[in-house]
Amino acid sequence: MTVGTRATSGWPWWASWQGIFRFEAFVSAAIGLAAGLAWATTGGHFWPAWVWFGLGVPLALQGAVRWGLRAPKGERALFVHAAVSFALAAIQLTIWLLAGLGYFWPVWPILGLGLVLSVHFWIVRHRPNAREQALANRVDVLTRTRRGALDIQAAELQRVERDLHDGAQARLVSVAMSLGLAETLLSSDPDLLAELLSEARSTTLAALDDLRTVMQGIQPPVLADRGLEGAVRALALDLAIPVTVTGGLAGRAPAPVESAAYFTAAECLANVVKHSTAASAWVDLRHQGRLLSITVGDNGQGGASLDGGTGLRGVIRRLEPFDGTLTISSPAGGPTSVTMEVPCALSSPKT
Amino acid sequence: MRVVIAEDLALLRDGLSRLLRAHDFDVVAEVGDPEALAAVLAGTPVDVAIMDVRMPPTFTNEGLVAAIEARARRPGMPVVVLSQYVQQLYARELMRSGAEGIGYLLKDRVADVRTFVDAVRQVAAGGTVLDPKVVAVLMSQHARGEPMGRLTAREREVLGLMAEGRSNAAIAAKLFVTGKAIDKHINSIFMKLDLPLAHDDNRRVLAVLRYLQGGSPPGDGDRQWSLPAT
Numbered sequence: 102m103t104v105g106t107r108a109t110s111g112w113p114w115w116a117s118w119q120g121i122f123r124f125e126a127f128v129s130a131a132i133g134l135a136a137g138l139a140w141a142t143t144g145g146h147f148w149p150a151w152v153w154f155g156l157g158v159p160l161a162l163q164g165a166v167r168w169g170l171r172a173p174k175g176e177r178a179l180f181v182h183a184a185v186s187f188a189l190a191a192i193q194l195t196i197w198l199l200a201g202l203g204y205f206w207p208v209w210p211i212l213g214l215g216l217v218l219s220v221h222f223w224i225v226r227h228r229p230n231a232r233e234q235a236l237a238n239r240v241d242v243l244t245r246t247r248r249g250a251l252d253i254q255a256a257e258l259q260r261v262e263r264d265l266h267d268g269a270q271a272r273l274v275s276v277a278m279s280l281g282l283a284e285t286l287l288s289s290d291p292d293l294l295a296e297l298l299s300e301a302r303s304t305t306l307a308a309l310d311d312l313r314t315v316m317q318g319i320q321p322p323v324l325a326d327r328g329l330e331g332a333v334r335a336l337a338l339d340l341a342i343p344v345t346v347t348g349g350l351a352g353r354a355p356a357p358v359e360s361a362a363y364f365t366a367a368e369c370l371a372n373v374v375k376h377s378t379a380a381s382a383w384v385d386l387r388h389q390g391r392l393l394s395i396t397v398g399d400n401g402q403g404g405a406s407l408d409g410g411t412g413l414r415g416v417i418r419r420l421e422p423f424d425g426t427l428t429i430s431s432p433a434g435g436p437t438s439v440t441m442e443v444p445c446a447l448s449s450p451k452t
Numbered sequence: 453m454r455v456v457i458a459e460d461l462a463l464l465r466d467g468l469s470r471l472l473r474a475h476d477f478d479v480v481a482e483v484g485d486p487e488a489l490a491a492v493l494a495g496t497p498v499d500v501a502i503m504d505v506r507m508p509p510t511f512t513n514e515g516l517v518a519a520i521e522a523r524a525r526r527p528g529m530p531v532v533v534l535s536q537y538v539q540q541l542y543a544r545e546l547m548r549s550g551a552e553g554i555g556y557l558l559k560d561r562v563a564d565v566r567t568f569v570d571a572v573r574q575v576a577a578g579g580t581v582l583d584p585k586v587v588a589v590l591m592s593q594h595a596r597g598e599p600m601g602r603l604t605a606r607e608r609e610v611l612g613l614m615a616e617g618r619s620n621a622a623i624a625a626k627l628f629v630t631g632k633a634i635d636k637h638i639n640s641i642f643m644k645l646d647l648p649l650a651h652d653d654n655r656r657v658l659a660v661l662r663y664l665q666g667g668s669p670p671g672d673g674d675r676q677w678s679l680p681a682t
Contacts, residue, residue, distance in 0.1 A: 310560075323539055327512075338539075
């Protein structure tokens with residue numbers, strides 16, 4: 102909020118700098134005029150020039166500061182400095198003029214002001230910029246997380262390829278062989294034929310199961326259907342221990358964030374089941390102030406850490422490309438809670 | 453028995469239709485999207501509707517929503533929902549309109565033709581048929597809680613098979629015991645779950661429903677889902 106807008110919105114004139122400045126200028130003008138009229142009636146040496154000068158000095162300095170403050174944030178100090186320096190130089194020149202010229206002494210203070218201003222300018226140009234430093238750090242983080250994200254992706258593709266190769270593909274080959282053999286037995290051995298057909302059918306079903314598992318690992322269908330909240334609720338229902346889901350999301354997070362958040366929540370819940378010996382667990386989901394946060398907690402034995410080989414490192418790596426963070430609270434003896442936070446915006450509900 | 457099939461993949465739709473016709477079902481309509489299904493259900497008397505979960509326009513869970521809507525318009529309307537994967541969440545959502553006349557199965561189950569056809573007939577008659585995968589998860593979860601904790605391991609097994617839609621004879625065959633023994637188990641289950649005396653089929657459905665609700669965390673799953681607006 103700037104001061105100027107206040108004056109125009111019903112505030113009294115003395116509540117803003119602009120108002121005070123205007124008032125000051127008006128009073129100065131009145132005094133100056135009065136001094137001029139007084140001289141006009143009395144005559145003699147032209148003394149009102151000094152009155153006008155005295156009245157002008159505060160106005161000039163204020164004007165300079167106000168002009169300098171209009172500069173963009175990072176350069177404001179330099180601009181105020183420059184404006185005040187020019188105002189001071191102008192004041193000294195005026196004094197020299199009013200004092201009747203003569204020896205040009207203002208050259209020294211003006212040179213001094215110029216020198217100080219140059220040093221200031223040089224420092225602003227060459228100081229290590231805080232913003233630049235922040236950007237450099239950011240580039241480091243991005244480089245690391247990008248590599249991490251690509252590693253995860255490559256590893257995922259490898260896993261999918263292996264799963265398909267060892268699972269569904271192998272089973273389909275076996276089905277093809279059974280059917281080929283069955284063809285040759287059409288007339289000769291109907292008993293063995295029936296056996297082969299039944300085997301082919303059960304192998305097909307196993308292949309379907311394999312495919313389902315692989316698909317679940319790529320993108321769980323329920324995540325596409327219902328978004329993060331619904332998918333987490335569905336996940337909670339499928340676990341062997343009771344899991345309570347609280348909170349909720351008013352809309353959908355971007356698909357990559359949803360996916361990462363879902364898999365991290367799934368990993369944490371899998372840890373609960375595998376390691377914590379907990380009797381029950383809970384998940385809290387919310388989105389506040391542009392931050393998606395998921396907390397997974399349990400009443401188990403605690404002692405979870407990043408170095409425990411529980412996959413929490415992998416969770417962090419999944420979150421990092423989205424500037425996500427993970428906090429663990431897991432004292433020995435429990436309870437454990439793991440909070441994941443990812444900055445993101447939600448799209449309007451279910452559109 | 454009049455059947456309508458809603459499935460967007462022509463290959464699977466034709467296969468289903470052929471399979472059902474071969475087993476003396478009267479396939480009155482085959483449609484590819486939920487709107488066409490609703491139009492058929494509004495104009496034609498149908499004994500059971502078979503639908504895929506994933507259909508146009510968003511290819512997410514239109515079939516599920518269509519099933520819930522169909523049952524809202526005609527309470528107890530028998531529906532069989534088929535899917536490439538099963539979710540407990542979806543099973544519960546379907547059951548919210550009552551467990552009678554509900555089938556929820558993996559598409560894979562169609563391969564076991566006889567069991568599948570039996571399942572469709574059971575649902576049309578008001579029974580409940582859940583996929584063994586859904587039942588298996590429920591089994592593992594609800595074994596400890598009330599009132600399921602009152603059942604013996606064998607009774608829980610029998611109840612699980614009831615939830616899969618199997619007849620007493622099929623359960624007996626599967627567990628290698630006599631039909632009489634199964635009758636005994638089922639009566640004991642009805643007693644332990646405090647089910648009121650009623651028609652036997654109805655009690656079966658109630659037992660399955662009680663079973664499903666057994667592990668439902670309080671306050672969870674009260675939310676009604678709707679189809680994304682397009």
